[in-house]
Every structure is written in C-alpha cells, then in structure tokens.
Amino acid sequence: MPAYELVVFDCDGVLVDSERITNQIFVDVLNEEGIPARIEEMARHFVGHSLEQCMDIIARIYGRRPGADFLARYRPRRDAALRKGLQPVPGIEQVLRQLQLPHCVASNSSAAKVREMLDITGLRPYFHDKIFSASDLGKPKPAPDVYLRAAESQGVKPSDCLVIEDTDVGVTAAVAAGMRVCAYTGTMEASRLLKAGAVQTVDNMLLLPDIINRGVEE
Incomplete structure (x- = not known):
C-alpha cells in the first residue's frame, strides 16, 4: 500500500x-535603481516569497521600496530569460515519468505563470490542469491555503499528502497545512529546511521515487 x-x-x-535565472534578473533591476542587492542574498531573504512579499522585504532591508515601475521592468526581462534558458530541475522528469500516485502543483506563482514554465520545460503533460496558485488565492506561502486547496480539490486528507519543497517558506506552509514534507536542497541548505519542519531532505531528485513509495524517514 502506498505511503501517501x-x-x-x-x-x-x-x-x-x-531560481538562478529569476534571482539574477531581480538583482540586476534592483541594482539599476541603486538598491545594493547581491545575488548571495536571494536565498537568505527572498526565495520562496511572492513578488508582493519581496517588495516589503526590500523596504525592510534597504530602507526603501523599489520604484512604482519596478515590476513592469522586471517581469518582461524575467519572462524573456525564462523562455530562453529555463530547464527542468535535474532528475525531476524521470521522477514524474515513474510516479503512479495522483500528483499536482502548488505554487506561489500565478497559475498562468506555472503553466507557461511547465510548457517551456515540457513538464505540463504530467500535470495538465492540476495546478494551484497561492497568488490567485491571494494568500501566499507561508500561509497554508494553497496546500489545503490542493488536497481538498483531490479529495485527500492533508495527512495523506507528501509535499516536495525547496524553501523554508514553502516547508512552513505545507507543515501548517498538516502535510509531511521532503525538501530538495537545490535552493537552500538542509539545516534550514529541517528547521522549518521538513521531515527529510534530498540532494538528488532521483531519490524521490523510493521515498514516495516507502514514506519519509520520521
């Protein structure tokens, strides 16, 4: 019997x-405004947050918000860079190809943005329209709402869900929803993800099928 x-x-x-693409564009546009952000600060302060949350974080760290046209300048450059260079996370397509359990996406990005990125990388057929957006709900992670909506829509109890996350913000949201989390360490260090509530971490996506089948190590 499957663990989830x-x-x-x-x-x-x-x-x-x-993340590596959007973080660099984000820093570049901030620097053009005279805000001295560095790429090394992205994982520490911004990764995992919605763009609206990032505006508040910038104001807190650097003492002022970006100009009113910041997002209008950032988004087209981000989107062009993603269309040119976006790739699947290494190993994830093999995982999805093997996955027999029901599965879906729950993201802070808008559903339209998620669909576009999955189309670019060829991963959309693995999910079709099972895409849930915290942005569209108006309650971004670390609020648990997007995870609760995903479980409810699939008729599954939160306790019977396994979440795959890569940021402490996302882990916090999933744990608050009552779900177990296996965190991938491609974005931030394992200790930070475990502190946020992940039960287990992996540094290689190809380890996921075994974890999904037998359950995370409590």
Missing part, C-alpha cells in the same frame, strides 16, 4: 530550475 495518496510539488526550484 497525493504528492504535491512546488514549482520554482522543484520542477523547474528557475
């Missing part, structure tokens, strides 16, 4: 290797 009834994947940094 539903596997819920985050998108950025779990399915698609978008």
Whole structure:
C-alpha cells in the first residue's frame, strides 16, 4: 500500500530550475535603481516569497521600496530569460515519468505563470490542469491555503499528502497545512529546511521515487 495518496510539488526550484535565472534578473533591476542587492542574498531573504512579499522585504532591508515601475521592468526581462534558458530541475522528469500516485502543483506563482514554465520545460503533460496558485488565492506561502486547496480539490486528507519543497517558506506552509514534507536542497541548505519542519531532505531528485513509495524517514 502506498505511503501517501497525493504528492504535491512546488514549482520554482522543484520542477523547474528557475531560481538562478529569476534571482539574477531581480538583482540586476534592483541594482539599476541603486538598491545594493547581491545575488548571495536571494536565498537568505527572498526565495520562496511572492513578488508582493519581496517588495516589503526590500523596504525592510534597504530602507526603501523599489520604484512604482519596478515590476513592469522586471517581469518582461524575467519572462524573456525564462523562455530562453529555463530547464527542468535535474532528475525531476524521470521522477514524474515513474510516479503512479495522483500528483499536482502548488505554487506561489500565478497559475498562468506555472503553466507557461511547465510548457517551456515540457513538464505540463504530467500535470495538465492540476495546478494551484497561492497568488490567485491571494494568500501566499507561508500561509497554508494553497496546500489545503490542493488536497481538498483531490479529495485527500492533508495527512495523506507528501509535499516536495525547496524553501523554508514553502516547508512552513505545507507543515501548517498538516502535510509531511521532503525538501530538495537545490535552493537552500538542509539545516534550514529541517528547521522549518521538513521531515527529510534530498540532494538528488532521483531519490524521490523510493521515498514516495516507502514514506519519509520520521
């Protein structure tokens, strides 16, 4: 008998290797405004948060918010860079190809953005329209709402779900929803993910099928 009834994947940094691309564009546009952000600060302060949350974080760290046209300048450059260079996270397509359990996506990005990234990387057929957006709900992670919506829509109890995350913000959201979390360490260190509540971490996506089948190590 499978250990879980539903596997819920985050998108950025779990399915698609978008963080390195979007982080660099984000820093570049901030620097153009005279805000001295550095790429090394992205995982520490920003990764896992919605864009709206990032605006508040910038104001707190650097003492001022970006200009009113920041997102209008950032988004087109981000989207062009993603269309040019976005790839699946190494190993994830093999995992999805083997996965027999019901599965879906729960992301802070808009559903439209998730669909676009999955289309670019060829992963969309593994999910079709089973895509849930915290942005569209208006309650971004670390609020648990997007994970609860995903479980409810699939008719599965939160306690029977396994979440695959890569940030402490996402782990916090999934734990608050009452789900177990296996965290991928491609974005931040294992200690930070475990502190947020992940039960187990992996540094290689190809380890996931065995974990999904037998359950995370409590």
